[in-house]
Amino acid sequence: MTAGVLVVAGALLGLGGAIAGALLPKGWRVRAATALIWAACGCEAAAAIHVLAIDRPIVLRSTELLPFTGVTLVLNSLGAFFVLLVVMVAVPATLYGIGYASHGLDTRTAACVFPLFVTTLLLVPTAGSVATFMALWELMALTSLLLVLVDHSASEASRSAGTWYAVLTHVGAATILVAFLILAAHSGGQTFAAIAVHARHLASGVRALVFMLALVGFGSKAGAVPFHVWLPKAHPEAPSPVSALMSGAMVALGVYGIVLVGDDLLGGGPVWWWLVVLVLGGASALFGSLHAASSTDLKRLLAYSTTDNIGLVLLAVGAAGLYDATRHPLLAALSLVSALVLLFNHAAFKGALFLSAGSVQVATGSRDLDRLGGLLRRMPQTGALFLVAAAAISALPPLNGFIGEWLLFQSLLHGAVIGSTAADIAIPLAVAALALTAGLTVVAFVKAVGIGFLGRPRSESADEATEVPRTMRLAVGLLVAVCVVLGVAPTLIFPAVERAVKTALPGLGTRILAHGVDLQVVGLRGMLAPAALAGSLAGAVVGIMVLRRALSRQPTPRVVEAWGCGRQLQTARMQYTATSFAEPVQRVFDDVLRPVQDLDVTHVAESRYVIESVTFANTVDDAIERSLYTPVIRAVRRWGQVARRLQPGSVHRYLAYGLGALVILLVAVAVMG
């Protein structure tokens, strides 16, 4: 029962943070709220670790808190894993928030809503009933929406982002609600425990409907294609700590929802459900990575890269369901392990990347890569941390991103030989999607690091950038440390991951991965010794450095002007920009990206052989937004025009509508009665 107290205490501390943020004076509110949020994180983390250790869920019920339904909190191992994931991002993000506060997070509203947002993130995985879940889910959506709009006065973009996010998140919430209501209606109860018992016996059509609705709803939160359009709008506009939490943690909760409904409540489904998930995953991974590779806005790049990573996670989730449906429990478990590891890793490096992007924005006032450059020399620590996080997301060994992709590849590799037609066809294509995604991610992040942090500064503000406050660097450093540690010793989180997977896919007796320093997939031939690999790589690097020093006559290089083909003048404008760097990729994939290029040449009045100025614009719009959402919006708007005729502005007319409706209703009652 003590663990239950911890969960409640965490929630109360989080609320306390919100109240502190709302009531305390400006100099105090952010620090106090942050301290309380840390305490809340501590409580929830302790409860989660307790649950994972005893491998038994904590159940809390209160009938008084919410009218009619009461509140049910159930923290099982799957939820506990996600709580730990949220804590892992929330602590650094709030720490970062202290230094970042003066950029919009220290207003009374923001200081109140931010702790509330973190608290809902912590509590969503502990929800044990439909009502509780939906209440927390909506609160999470609402608070994050408010935080996206913190800067609303500053720009039109942020207002537009808010609108997009609000619409998509509420459409998503509506579909989730319908899915849950169908389940609850057929289960005679609205707790997840009751639903899980009854949902397995529903008609297959109903089950499929529920799963697809949930997939749409949670997919829109997770940023999967084609529901991702809010992501590249909202994430760049939100303050960086909020972006980090949204991209690292909130998006992961979307995947939590899919696993919760698909595996936990419905207990798995037929092959075609999971093929849909695989297709969504593959499309998200490819689409996200392509757009990440061609974006020039640093935070937009990161947002698209979130879609790409979630795509990989959905590939793993889909593969897990596929294996489960074809009775390969071990492979299913391995796939789900890789999904959770990928999510955890993503939370770590994406958090670090968004926070560093925030530091760049603080230092230079810009997140346009074409206006950055040379930041590694000016902000050595932020730059180095960004570089490591970028290497991690590019899946370079010996960092954590590599471990996740290795696990995913192993699960796909072993799935390619199980002999089911669906797997035979889906798996090679999934491998191809994984591979192209990995390659394009490297393009995107070589661009982000190389254009943003190396070379010459492309603007005055980038030239004058200075390092950000220590707390901000420390926050990024914490997340980067997670990346490094989990790359060298990934087995540290495997006990927790395994417990979580066994909750989602019960009935698996054996272990999935042999523990110890090395990684080994039990029962399959897949091995990896990450620590030894990292050690030997470090050894080789040191050895070759020593060798270079010993062999060369000049120990340190002479600093000279870059040769650059002997040009008389070398300026920043001669460098490749983010746009030109991405040009080959854009050209190869122009059927998908459909870039709009605009070349405008102005000639001088005297002769058209002499050019006065040349303007070149290259924009890559979101093709899905353009071809899927724009027509819908246009149709809605047209309908709205029609509907406007009903609204002449006269009070009497409105009252007449009310009377009319009442009369029709009564007539209907009379006729039917």
Add this chain to the structure above:
Amino acid sequence: MSTISHVIGTGISSAVQVAVVAVGGPVLVGVMRKVRCRLEGRVGPPVLQPLVDIRKLFRKQRFRPDQATWIFTLAPVMLVATVVVAAAITPLVTTHPALRASSDLFVLVYLLLVGSTLLALAGLDAGTAFGGMGSSRAVTIGALAEPALLVTILALSTTAHSSNLPAIVSAILAHPESVATPQRLFALGALLIVIVAESGRLPVDNPATHLELTMVHEAMILEYAGPDLALVTVGEAMRLTLLLGIFVNLVAPWGVATSTSVSGVVVGLASVVAKVAVVGVFLAVFEVFIAKVRLFRVPELLAGAFVLALLGVVSGLVAK
């Protein structure tokens, strides 16, 4: 075999592998240049010329462009270090190298990716025009090669039920009748194309070009001098040799030692050197007759490799 002597044996085998790749790499480049020159009607430089060039480069000045950072200094080291680790764990001479557990095709691909990624960053580091151009092209080609590469690995791994290289090689040795299946031939064809693309040889990139606008790999390293350039040169040569070494042992692994005994290692060494030399000469002859393709035709080549790999996977499924 007792554990300690096994560990020593694997360690020595790995050291032998690293040594043969480190020395053999430049020599292979020399051999390929020689073959090319002879076919062009020239005498050509001596076979050991690349080694002489490298020794000379170590005696020269080191430079760092004023805008460049520690990445510029680290990249050549990382390039060589990743190839060294990869050479140590790959079954080139013996199927029992050190760190056999990590000797996985997937690991190797990503290990080599570390070196090329850092080199691409180094290209952007000096803040010059051509460096960025080279990096941009190199990472694009790398990204497009990736699907072909991983699907190839998938096709090669399914028979052994593992992407562990020693396991794959041992599986071929155990089932010699499966050497020439369509699955493997398709996959190996795809692998060869990818190796050519990844090591910057014709028709993807011309290592001997002087024209900056046609450069891919050369453009990234235009600012390197002296010992750093020596490391880059050695790293690239080692990388080519390692990739060809993996290739030949996947095509025809016979000769590779299945233990770490002295005689086995000697035979394995001789056989891998001979096989790589044959493939290297074949590539050099091939290069004489072809021209570099346009940059935007490279995707066709890599799409071809990808389809070959897919055909390999399907052939494997059909044969099952």
Add this chain to the structure above:
Amino acid sequence: MGSLQLRHVDAGSCNGCEIEIASVFGPVYDAERFGTRLVASPRHADGVLVTGPVTRNMAVPLKKTVEATPQPRVVIAVGDCAHDCGVFRGGYGVVGSVNDVVPVDVSIPGCPPHPTAIIEALRGITRR
């Protein structure tokens, strides 16, 4: 065995010397067999092969190229123009001979020099 990588700079030549240099590295004379090779960057080079009188626009690039070549290095002036501006002496766009701009180590006379003369000079440097 010698090893000499060269970066070629045309400082304003009439391209006569270029044709001879191309033939030095062609199949007939094949200087590559003596360990000599043209490279794409002075950073990779041990020597700079300069042809032509130094024109105004090429003076700074030439200086930069020589500075960019790591020590130890040689500067080789190929042809009469590189040596003393040849027929271009006194031209309005000519700054001077190569030696006026950068210190020259080896000078190869001739207008244009015969490939064998160039090879002889190169072998003198590599001592092969």
Add this chain to the structure above:
Amino acid sequence: MSASTYTNVLGLAAAAVLLCAVVTLWRRSLGAIVRTLAVQGAALACVATVIGLHEHDVGLIVVGLLVLGAKAVVVPLLIGRVVRHDPNSRETDPLVNVPASLVAAGALTFLAFAATRSVTSLVPTTAGRLIPIGLAAMLVGFFALVTRRKAVSQIVGILLVDNGVALVAFLATAGVPLLVELGASLDVLLAVIVLRVLAIQMRSRLGSFDLDQLTELHD
């Protein structure tokens, strides 16, 4: 012939037929495309002969030799002469660009595999299991037919489809009746000759093999 050698050789020959179909999508030069077609004919002949040798079916061996003569020599020579009228003609701008065509070929191969999954289980012979490859070769040929602009590529496309059908027939029934095969081959030969005449006519009237120009005849 031992069982494993038979499996290997048959698999390789069938795979070569498919590979040639893919290569025709890959190459641009019409000459190379025709040469690839010849190689495909030879591979197809190899399939028939190998099955004939294995089944001790003399008729099938004869069919194999006829296929070799017709599809690897005569037909390519006939088409080759059309190409020779314009040796530099290339498939410069196909309706679907080359990388996308190649990826589509991969997808079609998977489709062929998925579609024949239930059929192949009914034909438990070594040859029967290779049916998806034949179907894939046919589909790739069809794709070439749809997306290539030049008349010569169109003829080649038809022949690819025909070769794919023939491959499926050999693999599925382990031997088409000699007469049927001969009839089919003759049919195709006739078609080729007619198309060849048409192509040459077209070239002399319109100045190219580009089928898009046929739309100009519309008005």
